[in-house]
Amino acid sequence: MDILNIFYIVLLALAVLLISITIWSRRPFRWRISGFFIGATLISLLFISILELLSRPKPAHLELFYKDIPEVVLLHASWEEEVALYILVEIPGVEEPRLYILPWSREDAEQFEQAMQEGEDNNEEVRIGNPFFNTDEEDRERLVYTSPAKPMPQKGREQLPVTNFDPDAEQPAYGEEENN
Incomplete structure (x- = not known):
């Protein structure tokens, strides 16, 4: 849609330029008025055609x-x-x-x-x-x-990370005495 708006603005600017050249030319008044109405019709048709194109595949x-x-x-x-x-x-x-x-x-x-x-x-x-x-x-x-199905989000509690085992840091079990 954004590109369509840009195209419309460019076409509108060209039509306005054409109308202004026609109006400011040294032609008889009836040619300048007819150029203005032809340009206004062109701008209207551009707008209507773009609106119609939006609903078409x-x-x-x-x-x-x-x-x-x-x-x-x-x-x-x-x-x-x-x-x-x-x-x-x-x-x-x-x-x-x-x-x-x-x-x-x-x-x-x-x-x-x-x-x-x-x-x-x-x-x-x-x-x-x-x-x-x-x-x-x-x-x-x-x-x-x-395509393959996306994995479902995890449910339940968060899984705790696995800890590293350090045998030197082991505490004595309940009921055991320390040997010093």
Whole structure:
């Protein structure tokens, strides 16, 4: 979302620059007014299109900033048969989950479903290796697997550390006398 705001600010600055050049040019008044309204419409359309893009899944092969990530955590997968696969993933280092759209593949859909079921049964995370690549251009597979379960925190009292035994420091047992 932060990157999207930066892009919007840059596009907004360019549109304002274009509007100011049009207004301050030595053209007839009607051209300057029309340039202002065209620029205002451009700014409005930019804002509306960015808001609309926020609710759409992103094609996975168009990922630019995180395309070299070796693996992501799969939170949810759903699909429309013969249309597309939709995956909700958690990218390491990114706060919010991301929604991506993948080309339809029955094998991938079955693989996602099986991995999600296995992860749910074993209380494990489902991970995807090689998540962002164009399957049309590259001949490699998307790896879907469950990661080992994280160890549970220890319950009960804290375990005391083991002490070292020093035979010279041994005290006489109860009832024994010391030999001097």
